[in-house]
Amino acid sequence: MTEGLTHQEASRPAAPLPIPPLLETVELxxxxxxxxxxxxxxxxxxxxxxxxxxxxxxxxxVGESGSGKSTVARLLAQVHxxxxxxxxxxxxxxxxxxxxxxxxAYRSDVPMVFQDPFSSLNPAYPVAHGxxxxxxxxxxxLGRAERQAEAERVVEAVGLxxxxxxxARYPHELSGGQRxxxxxAQALAYRPKLIxxxxxxxxxxxxxRIGLLNxxxxxxxxxxxxxxxxxxxxxxxxxxxxxxxxMYGGHVVESGPTEDVLxxxxxxxxxxxxxxxxxxxxxxxxxxxxxxxxxxxxxxxxPGCRFRERCPFAVERCFAExxxxxxxxxxxxxACHVAVADEVPTAAV
Amino acid sequence: MSSAPNHSDPxxxxxxxxxxxxxxxxxxxxxxxxxAVGGVDLRVGRGxxxxxVGESGCGKSTLLFAVAQLLSPPAAITDGxxxxxxQNLVRLTExxxxxxxxxxxxxxxxxxxxALNPVTTIAAQFKDAILAHDRRSAEQIRARSVEVLQLVGIxxxxxxxxxxxxxxxxxxxxxxxxxxxxTPDLVIMDEPTSALDVVAQRSLMVQIKELQQLLxxxxxxxxxxxxxxxxxxxxxxxMYAGQVVExxxxxxxxxxxxxxxxxxxxxxxxxxxxxxxxxxxxxGSPPDLAEPPPGCRFAPRCPVVxxxxxxxxxxxxxxxxxxxxxxxxxxxxxxxxxxxEATS
Numbered sequence: 001m002t003e004g005l006t007h008q009e010a011s012r013p014a015a016p017l018p019i020p021p022l023l024e025t026v027e028l029x030x031x032x033x034x035x036x037x038x039x040x041x042x043x044x045x046x047x048x049x050x051x052x053x054x055x056x057x058x059x060x061x062v063g064e065s066g067s068g069k070s071t072v073a074r075l076l077a078q079v080h081x082x083x084x085x086x087x088x089x090x091x092x093x094x095x096x097x098x099x100x101x102x103x104x105a106y107r108s109d110v111p112m113v114f115q116d117p118f119s120s121l122n123p124a125y126p127v128a129h130g131x132x133x134x135x136x137x138x139x140x141x142l143g144r145a146e147r148q149a150e151a152e153r154v155v156e157a158v159g160l161x162x163x164x165x166x167x168a169r170y171p172h173e174l175s176g177g178q179r180x181x182x183x184x185a186q187a188l189a190y191r192p193k194l195i196x197x198x199x200x201x202x203x204x205x206x207x208x209r210i211g212l213l214n215x216x217x218x219x220x221x222x223x224x225x226x227x228x229x230x231x232x233x234x235x236x237x238x239x240x241x242x243x244x245x246x247m248y249g250g251h252v253v254e255s256g257p258t259e260d261v262l263x264x265x266x267x268x269x270x271x272x273x274x275x276x277x278x279x280x281x282x283x284x285x286x287x288x289x290x291x292x293x294x295x296x297x298x299x300x301x302x303p304g305c306r307f308r309e310r311c312p313f314a315v316e317r318c319f320a321e322x323x324x325x326x327x328x329x330x331x332x333x334x335a336c337h338v339a340v341a342d343e344v345p346t347a348a349v
Numbered sequence: 350m351s352s353a354p355n356h357s358d359p360x361x362x363x364x365x366x367x368x369x370x371x372x373x374x375x376x377x378x379x380x381x382x383x384x385a386v387g388g389v390d391l392r393v394g395r396g397x398x399x400x401x402v403g404e405s406g407c408g409k410s411t412l413l414f415a416v417a418q419l420l421s422p423p424a425a426i427t428d429g430x431x432x433x434x435x436q437n438l439v440r441l442t443e444x445x446x447x448x449x450x451x452x453x454x455x456x457x458x459x460x461x462x463x464a465l466n467p468v469t470t471i472a473a474q475f476k477d478a479i480l481a482h483d484r485r486s487a488e489q490i491r492a493r494s495v496e497v498l499q500l501v502g503i504x505x506x507x508x509x510x511x512x513x514x515x516x517x518x519x520x521x522x523x524x525x526x527x528x529x530x531x532t533p534d535l536v537i538m539d540e541p542t543s544a545l546d547v548v549a550q551r552s553l554m555v556q557i558k559e560l561q562q563l564l565x566x567x568x569x570x571x572x573x574x575x576x577x578x579x580x581x582x583x584x585x586x587x588m589y590a591g592q593v594v595e596x597x598x599x600x601x602x603x604x605x606x607x608x609x610x611x612x613x614x615x616x617x618x619x620x621x622x623x624x625x626x627x628x629x630x631x632x633g634s635p636p637d638l639a640e641p642p643p644g645c646r647f648a649p650r651c652p653v654v655x656x657x658x659x660x661x662x663x664x665x666x667x668x669x670x671x672x673x674x675x676x677x678x679x680x681x682x683x684x685x686x687x688x689x690e691a692t693s
Contacts, residue, residue, distance in 0.1 A: 064546035064547070210629060235618065235619045235621045238619060238625065276551040277547055
């Protein structure tokens with residue numbers, strides 16, 4: 001249960017490797033049309049996101065609802081096509097994937113686990129159905145008996161036993177936590193390299209969430225899978241992730257090794273986010289900034305920082321020029337004009 | 350199990366605003382009656398903020414609906430009383446209840462998206478709520494609507510807005526504004542912040558607390574997120590499988606939780622401060638309330654379970670300023686030598 005916590009040191013970026021990262025995005029952008037005719041406008045869901053996920057790494061993507069984090073997951077899962085920018089998987093652009101076979105191979109390498117375990121399993125079939133069908137599609141080389149054995153293996157790998165009995169059950173006979181484990185087992189059956197987990201625990205009870213996060217950490221250790229863990233819960237992101245990306249209004253505003261970001265958040269939004277996390281062990285700090293919690297303008301946004309209206313440190317430049325990610329610490333970047341390297345921004349600027 | 354003694358209850362010196370005793374609620378199911386609330390006592394003083402926490406299926410929302418007399422079949426109150434300002438709500442007719450609703454107590458539902466009417470403006474919905482309970486002129490309605498919106502920090506121009514034109518946080522605040530139209534003595538809230546992200550959540554909690562202190566109403570706040578109410582509630586009830594397993598002053602429950610379930614729940618939250626420690630959560634899942642375990646309902650998941658726990662159903666025992674439904678806290682079982690277990 002503890003492997004997830006010990007891995008971090010080993011995965012600190014060393015010298016640049018000649019092999020490309022498992023997955024990377026280059027200026028990934030997705031806009032959606034809203035309205036029609038003269039009132040047609042553009043919603044900038046994701047703007048210029050550069051993201052790297054290495055092998056056997058858990059990367060957390062944190063942000064509020066509407067920040068674009070789920071759109072990133074859907075772009076990576078090829079549910080949406082990028083408006084511009086590129087997704088490279090093992091060094092090759094996804095736009096270059098040709099034919100059903102290549103598509104299928106990518107999908108089995110990079111499956112997705114959904115938020116709602118109550119609607120993502122087919123209620124009409126026992127849980128074996130979905131896993132076996134996935135195996136038949138993605139691993140046609142397996143025979144019937146091998147598929148059954150593999151289904152049992154993945155069910156056990158996510159901490160459910162006895163496997164044969166679980167496989168014979170219908171989704172309604174399982175608890176929410178067990179269903180979400182089946183969601184991970186289904187993804188695992190494809191022998192994935194990277195699992196996209198979009199808020200996988202947010203619908204579960206508090207006492208059960210940790211068990212699922214531990215499953216992610218174990219699958220990374222034992223099966224060598226990477227995860228993109230998408231969440232609004234920065235405390236759970238801290239619990240499992242090696243690196244953290246914070247999104248706000250479609251932009252990545254901060255990224256870095258999880259502990260470094262939490263210990264010294266550079267971007268004012270990250271600071272606000274951290275101060276808002278309810279922590280019964282910490283005293284209450286009420287800040288005025290938290291009261292102004294209106295969402296950013298992402299429909300036809302002009303230039304400038306999208307957090308500026310809520311930012312206690314905003315200066316003139318923030319209204320005119322969109323800040324780019326700058327390195328402010330080792331592997332630690334933030335998109336803020338005001339942030340100071342290895343020091344929190346101060347109101348005195 | 351029923352009507353527990355009044356010790357360690359700060360509101361017991363005064364006549365409580367709300368006094369729930371031995372409340373039981375059953376759902377009729379194809380497998381027979383399922384008791385979702387099994388004998389709950391809840392006392393709320395004037396101006397007090399009481400948090401009710403527990404996981405899904407623990408009966409917290411059913412309790413809230415039963416207190417507000419909003420249950421509909423197949424759920425029904427089978428026993429107990431709900432005394433509110435000296436009247437037993439369970440015995441009142443719909444007509445008598447309507448005279449109290451909104452004016453004396455109001456309810457803020459979980460999802461403002463579903464609770465607000467999507468095809469009418471905020472102003473029209475406020476007007477409906479006012480006219481259902483009072484005769485007021487158009488100007489009075491307008492003035493009061495502006496007033497309550499300003500209370501929750503929404504620009505009154507939004508009276509002309511439709512719910513979809515407001516952000517999630519604003520919709521929830523509009524719901525709270527609506528609940529305050531008649532300045533009730535008690536506002537019952539069912540996870541009003543659960544659809545919001547952390548920043549909006551924190552800002553709404555601060556606002557609720559400020560309004561409560563300004564206007565002096567009492568709050569019963571139901572949530573699954575124990576940490577959310579940690580800074581805001583005066584007292585806390587922890588529910589598990591239809592029963593109160595721990596009750597006491599919030600700070601005390603957080604600093605020294607007595608019941609193993611409360612301890613487990615607190616330890617299930619990863620912290621953003623301090624060292625990263627492996628957590629386990631609480632293994633297993635809550636019992637089937639159609640066939641609850643014979644002894645302690647938490648026994649199958651309890652890390653400190655003893656043999657007797659599977660046979661003897663514990664009552665609520667006073668221990669260190671709180672009430673705990675754990676046999677280990679029973680007066681005849683307690684060994685003074687046992688040090689208080691540190692949890693953090």
